[in-house]
Amino acid sequence: MGRLQHELKKKRPFDSPEQEALLNIMRTNDRFQNRFGKLFRDFGLTNSQYNVLRILRGEGRPLPCLEIAERMVQVVPAMTGLLDRLEKQGLIARNRCTEDRRVVYVELTVAGKKLLDQLDVPVDELHRRLVGHLTPEELRRLSRLLEKARLSLDEPAG
Amino acid sequence: MGRLQHELKKKRPFDSPEQEALLNIMRTNDRFQNRFGKLFRDFGLTNSQYNVLRILRGEGRPLPCLEIAERMVQVVPAMTGLLDRLEKQGLIARNRCTEDRRVVYVELTVAGKKLLDQLDVPVDELHRRLVGHLTPEELRRLSRLLEKARLSLDEPAG
């Protein structure tokens, strides 16, 4: 009996290798997200909030809401509230674009950058704690398999 | 430049193979969850609701709330509302245990079983559409790598 089957107390084996792989992806993600959530909570952030800050720092310049939403696989409406809370915490600032007044630019504040920088070491440590026991070769294989899995999303019918 | 890096419009390469693998897991999970969400929505269900029904059918007997929560990696408080909505839809029934009056048994109703059975074929089709382009060997390798990744969760410090 496989490890996942045991974890889920499943009585019967999986219907297919496809089902087993998908359940493994979801299970692994849930558990790992949980760990990151606990780390970020200590710094007053949620996973999504950290994600927004990280995107802004990576870009190094203000970004429109939609650009941020795209990189997070998230629907736009959710961004509004997310940004509201980050703004209230003083971690980001919003400025309406003068050329196209529909656009709202979001930028990292000094406080936001500072908080993010504080998180770099703990985040990296957590990365290693969670998957550092896999060899670099295994990590690369895992990444390649997941990227191949996502190819199905590009298909029109997909 | 890797596929994930391109998807995320990331300018710089990943800090580590650990980070890349973790982001790949999260990204893949998000996109796939989305697809399942759309399928279940057509049947008036959410991912979590389907998960509960599936667990109950797999077990074939009533289960206490906590047992269900455990298998879903979910915290108890969330279960209450989830079960409320499933009960309101007539898909499950709750009975308080007579021996231990703290325990509430949850069981699948006939309507719940029927709805679930209707979903079997579409769900299996979606499984194949999402990851059916990987060979059985690749799917097994992916599952084994994810299971190995989760081993870190068992460690006391983990």
Place this chain on the structure above:
DNA sequence: TGCATTTAGTTTACATGTCAGCTATCGACA
């Protein structure tokens, strides 16, 4: 110019998750 279409964001309604704290009940043990 003038209107239809598109685009960027927001609002609203609802289902999830997370935590902290509460109630009811059970079991053990003095």
Place this chain on the structure above:
DNA sequence: TGTCGATAGCTGACATGTAAACTAAATGCA
């Protein structure tokens, strides 16, 4: 018997996600 600690579940507060409908602004094109 009576009380204390553990267990099962619920409530309330808050942050996320999803969809649908809406506002405001820009664009295309007659």
